[in-house]
Amino acid sequence: MTPFGRILCAMITPFTPTGALDLDGAQHLADHLVTRGCDGLVLSGTTGESPTTTDAEKSALVTAVREAIGSRATIVAGVGTPDTAHTAALAREAEKAGADGLLVVAPYYSRPPQDAIEAHFLEIADATGLPLALYDIPARTGTRIEPDTLLRLAGHPSIVAVKDCSNDFLSAQKLISRTDLAYYAGCDEHNLALYAVGGAGCVSTVANVIPGQVRAVLDAFDAGDTSGAARFQHRVTPLIEAMMAKGLPGTVTAKALLAGLGLPAGPVRSPLRPADARTTAGLREAHELATRTGRTPVE
Secondary structure (H helix, E strand, O other): OOEOEOEEEEOOOOEOOOOOEOHHHHHHHHHHHHHOOOOEEEEOOOOOOHHHOOHHHHHHHHHHHHHHHOOOOEEEEEOOOOOHHHHHHHHHHHHHHOOOEEEEEOOOOOOOOHHHHHHHHHHHHOOOOOOEEEEEOHHHHOOOOOHHHHHHHOOOOOEEEEEEOOOOHHHHHHHHHHOOOEEEEOOHHHHHHHHHOOOOEEEEOHHHOOHHHHHHHHHHHHOOOHHHHHHHHHHHHHHHHHHHOOOOOHHHHHHHHHHHOOOOOOOOOOOOOOOOHHHHHHHHHHHHHHHHOOOOOOO
């Protein structure tokens, strides 16, 4: 199942030089990403700096991107917060603004027990008519969505997908085999591996800067060219490492690269800080290596 498409970009949120929401830039970037191979865009996720954007900005972003991409791609709106009532309110606003689905992270900081997490997700699932992707990222939330909890939640008709950042491949494979949940890799280094065992696709931060190359990995696999898929994945691995595993959030590294590519990005909001010149130079070198060694089908 691919309820939102296979290649979803966890899109950054562009800001103006003064730090205001850049809706024109968001429309430009969204069109660029969809034209170059993204089936869907995740807005106001971690990469989209959701902790530092207002509720009104989140809604305005969905509205603007919907206008820019029309029906060419899906929009999944990040609405997760530690507060169930607030999350439900954001879900309803995202639906009004034109989202196709919702990304709901496990409630963070308060570290609720599993029965409370389950109740939280069920309340959000009933708050709108939109399908939900549950976001399991215990390294950020402090709380795992346990496999037994996911098994129960899979019975709700509106809970259709998981963005998996659990780093637990065994549990992911078991849940793929036992449920109809669409499993999306939430870590770019896992895109091909999870897809190969029945995953639905990926929610990719790296796709902000190499959407065609990210798509080429799964396209090759679907065409039966498994060695080609591995080769494409290996080609982008140094960039994945540079963007996601060098100590800086993907938001920071993606915005540093997008600025160099002449695409809308702008500054990050505090407490994040921009990449320094040395880091940016390393990112650009990794990006050049990922993009210069052969053209991909959608470039």
